[in-house]
Amino acid sequence: MSLNEAPRSVRVHLALFGKRNTGKSSVINAITGQETAIVSEVKGTTTDPVFKSMELLPIGPCVIIDTAGIDDVGALGQLRINKTLEVLDKTDVALLIVDIKAGISDDDRFVMTKFKEKKKPIIVVLNKLDTFENEDHEKIVTSLQEELNTLVVAISALKGRGIKELKDAIISVIPEDQDKFKILGDLINPGDFVVLVTPIDKAAPKGRLILPQQQTIRDVLESDAMAIVTKEYELRETLSNLVKKPKLVITDSQVFLKVAADTPKDILMTSFSILFARQKGDLTEFVKGAKAIETLKDGDKVLIAEGCTHHRQSDDIGSVKIPRWIRQRTGKQIEFEFSAGSSFTDDVKKYALIVHCGACMMNRTGMLNKVKSAKCHHVPIVNYGILIAYVQGLLPRALEPFPLAKMTLEEDLL
Numbered sequence: 001m002s003l004n005e006a007p008r009s010v011r012v013h014l015a016l017f018g019k020r021n022t023g024k025s026s027v028i029n030a031i032t033g034q035e036t037a038i039v040s041e042v043k044g045t046t047t048d049p050v051f052k053s054m055e056l057l058p059i060g061p062c063v064i065i066d067t068a069g070i071d072d073v074g075a076l077g078q079l080r081i082n083k084t085l086e087v088l089d090k091t092d093v094a095l096l097i098v099d100i101k102a103g104i105s106d107d108d109r110f111v112m113t114k115f116k117e118k119k120k121p122i123i124v125v126l127n128k129l130d131t132f133e134n135e136d137h138e139k140i141v142t143s144l145q146e147e148l149n150t151l152v153v154a155i156s157a158l159k160g161r162g163i164k165e166l167k168d169a170i171i172s173v174i175p176e177d178q179d180k181f182k183i184l185g186d187l188i189n190p191g192d193f194v195v196l197v198t199p200i201d202k203a204a205p206k207g208r209l210i211l212p213q214q215q216t217i218r219d220v221l222e223s224d225a226m227a228i229v230t231k232e233y234e235l236r237e238t239l240s241n242l243v244k245k246p247k248l249v250i251t252d253s254q255v256f257l258k259v260a261a262d263t264p265k266d267i268l269m270t271s272f273s274i275l276f277a278r279q280k281g282d283l284t285e286f287v288k289g290a291k292a293i294e295t296l297k298d299g300d301k302v303l304i305a306e307g308c309t310h311h312r313q314s315d316d317i318g319s320v321k322i323p324r325w326i327r328q329r330t331g332k333q334i335e336f337e338f339s340a341g342s343s344f345t346d347d348v349k350k351y352a353l354i355v356h357c358g359a360c361m362m363n364r365t366g367m368l369n370k371v372k373s374a375k376c377h378h379v380p381i382v383n384y385g386i387l388i389a390y391v392q393g394l395l396p397r398a399l400e401p402f403p404l405a406k407m408t409l410e411e412d413l414l
């Protein structure tokens, strides 16, 4: 990703579904105005889902997801269909591409049921309008709209017809909260100072700040506030040199204890990880998850889940530090299992607790689906930052900017 690009996690995720040969790849080319997908007359050219980040006028930064045909055949075909359906968890807007001449099939109806179960906004795109010149397509659009109770747009990807209408339809169904969940924009006012504490140790990437730090600075600037970035060893001096009290001190979780000690009690303090737990997931659920540590028993299984595979350091937080902190806190014989990627393991209910990473590479929809899956199976879930703050006894202070979550921590919910 170049530093000029919006990270994938904050982009609207548009996924295209449909039977083979309905022209999904041509629709992508038509709405993006580029040859981004492979267009072929041979059925089933797209196999695994393909993710492509782009700026789409007038929609803005988005990720287009091209999926395999929902009518794929054979054992391998079924695997591809399963992968296609997994994409739904990350989708903000689903486009179901249908050949207008062939009409809606049972496969289309099946996938629409899945969209509706997941409460995803859907647009049915009737493609290949150019092959249907002599028919009254508007009548078909209206009657399908009534029958399916969803938006229907007729287009010709090949001739570029109906593409503006399709983009307008996409904009009209983009979930409102796509913009609403700021990182900290709702906690600060124009003119406020925010101090960001970012350790530059051997774990920090060379020559740049990590994504959550970059995104937080951007959010501060968008709020017309000021960001002061410092390392943990300079925090005391930074604070004493400020003529005005900062509205908030935000720290990397790894130096929480030092930052808490060096930040006067009358200044609000939290961590990047807690800000992202709120923006990406469900802060209240994560707080309940942190409290669930106290109920762990000998032999319980804990899943450490990460949103992507990444290079592990020798004292890696997920595979080394978190298991150590949980064992120390509980004094129990806990069994740890690990997963990485956009979905959990198939058997969520065997775990007594799930501890998830900060999810910086995931979008809110993807993370909320993981939280939902854990909740459905009554498995508590917490993220790294909240767990670290909890085991270090700093969670009450780190939740002060978020009164509801703090109340959850203080309530005897378990």
Ligand code: SF4
Binding pocket: 306, 307, 308, 309, 310, 357, 358, 359, 360, 361, 362
């Ligand atoms: S926080 Fe999670 S999603 Fe982000 S880089 Fe680490 S493992 Fe990947």
